[in-house]
Amino acid sequence: MPDILTPLQRHTCMSRIRGKDTKPEILVRRGLHARGFRFRLHERKLPGKPDLTLPKYGVAVMVNGCFWHSHKGCRYATKPKSNGEFWEEKIKRNQHRDEVTTAHLEALGWTVITIWECELRGKEAAVQTRIDTLAWEIIQAGQMKKQGQTQRRLARLSARQERMLIVQRQNDLEAEISKVYQIPQKIKTASKEID
Ligand SMILES: [Zn+2]
Incomplete structure (x- = not known):
């Protein structure tokens, strides 16, 4: 099937998908807020300006679009037919950047949790379940962080x-x-x- 959009239209469309405050991001923010979590958005001081950071728990949450971040095996990660090479190159760069950012954040002691757009596209109940799981993952990471701090304190002592x-x-x-x-x-x- 030929791509019905001109390259320029496609570009505009894709940049819109990629922008901040996307629907999946808003779902995550609302869900966490409703569960009592407080967070920062696009923290400029951190590598990759993570979508959400929860300093208290040492957690950075990435809400990834499946197309842009090339979600493996995901039906939303299909590449446009036209301009294939251009998109492939761009997506490969994104993927590499994701890897570098994650490694960088982890080296700084952050736990990186990735949520995929497709996980938030289903029915309301499924979305809520995914956010419950995220909340649980965040609490787990927070406990690990606390344990690490205690261990370092004991080592110093x-x-x-x-x-x-x-x-x-x-x-x-x-x-x-x-x-x-x-x-x-x-x-x-x-x-x-x-x-
Ligand atoms: Zn996906």
Whole structure:
């Protein structure tokens, strides 16, 4: 079947699909808000300006259009017949950018959760179920984050205790040596001055 849109029309149409505040994005925002979550939109300070971020949980949510982000095996991810190479190139670039962004965010300690447009296209009940699952995933990630923080805090604490122990042992050793060798006070202070 030939593409009924001219390349320019196709371009305008596609850029509209890609824009911010798409319908799936709004569904996710509303659903999370209704479940008591608070989030930031398109945080500029983070790689890829994720659609939603929930700093409290350390979660970034990407709401991906199936065509633009080439959802594997998805019926909405079919490429336009005309200008095939152009779209293929563009979609490949998007895919690469998604991978880089995810890796970057994860390196910064964020959990990245991707929601696909097709998951939000069904009946209302199915959409709500998907958002319930998302809420659950967010809470899980938040608990992992908290556990990580506790572990880091414990590690710092034990490192400090270890340092204190070493100092204590050194002091004990010095005390022991000066007891055995009876170093006169004068020499001790003199050697300190040389240091
Ligand atoms: Zn899809």
